[in-house]
Amino acid sequence: MTANPWIGAYEARSSARLRLFCFPFAGGSASAYRGWSAALPPDVEVCPVQLPGREERFAEPAFRTIRELVPVLAERLDRLLDLPFAFYGHSMGALVAFELAHELRARGRAGPLALFPAAHQAPTVPLLDALSARTDAEVVAYVKRMSNRPELDEYPELLRLLLPTLRCDLSLCDTYVHERRSPLACPITVFGGREDEISCAELEAWRAETTGAFDVELLPDGHFFLTTSRGLLLQRLSCALDLLVR
Template sequence: MTAGAEAVAGAAREVGLIRPRPLPGAALRLVCFPYAGGGASVFASWPAGTGPDIEVCAVQLPGREARFGQRPFQDVRTLVSAVEASLGELLDEPFALFGHSMGALVAFEFARRLAARRRRAPAHLFVSARPAPHLPRPWPRAHLLPDDQLIDRVRQIGGTPEQVLADARLMRLVLPVLRADFAVNDGHVHRPGPLLDCPVTALGGRDDPEASPRALTAWQRHTTGPFRLRLFDGGHFYLREHRDELLRVVRESLAG
């Protein structure tokens, strides 16, 4: 095994896959990628809304929840290589991809990696709350900010209770993972290449300052397949308040 292969194999051991409701005979598996700082538990309640034929499989990245203490990834291409190795034979069966915010970037780059390696394509790619990857990023390089400014950046995005942000001891534990996840986002450089050919649905909150409807619509240029834009009331974390409505869109899109 080469040094590069050893690095990927080692990284693969740090990527988990959580199945909140295992469905061995599922017609399709929905592989879900969380937002920066998020873990697989973000998707724990999703099986209740996806129906009996779709199995939710949540990617558990190192540094959070059951993998707390493990070194998080800081580069999206290393991350997606590890995800591919970790998912293994699951990729030989029908699957779709869902990613929110940072997770949308990871899901997209993962789909591109599978296409480049002539592996099975996802039945659908859902990208949520992130501008299309070719667009210039309007936000600062957050992973380089001092701790207090990084906390302010997280506060600006929303979705994190103030009592958590104000807990200095807790934030000392959380910040390394957040900083690494922001590095995944900040360090991404879009490389033009073959377009995807799967359907793509871009999703977002109407009041999300991080991903405007125009920035979401720009995902259309990355696939030759059908494209849809679906907007919900709310901001960057609209998926919390509108989970059932979101999952209805996912269910209907996969049925179609």
């Protein structure tokens, strides 16, 4: 596991009965999920996915389309699917997790026991604006607004360094095209922020993507409730994961 560059911020658990693969938001990395293990059930092993173009993989080119990324992910994570598993994906990561679940099914592999998309509208809801086509200044302003972190102004050099990867990630979302397929069979629980720009109707539209159980969990704050409502998110996620490992 530790030799796999696609998994970062990993904490092994010998008692694990289920792996939770966590997929990053645009511009994000595996470190966003650091410390999750301590707040989740002891038999759940958290596996934060580290995509190229960030942190220790900074020198590697980031993927620009989901169509290119997902088959590679299916191959690189294959050896880690020997335990039952679930997927959590935040924002861009929700699309990646969803498409990976379909890719595994297409390959005849067992899929996730549950899918937890967060902070992203259903795949059938088109984006209204191509963020990757905006100027650098507009992209930076968008990130500051969505993350509600004005202190990012203190680190202009860091933002400039992250912009190429962020643009690739935004392109990955902008170029996404939903393919009509049979719904997944696993339960889907969608997490959304009450103050996010994504509407309840856009979250509810995920219902069409599964024949299994479906639920929407709304949390305080905006798009990055992953950080601002971390404790509450992990509490609700723990309850859902407990049901999977019983």
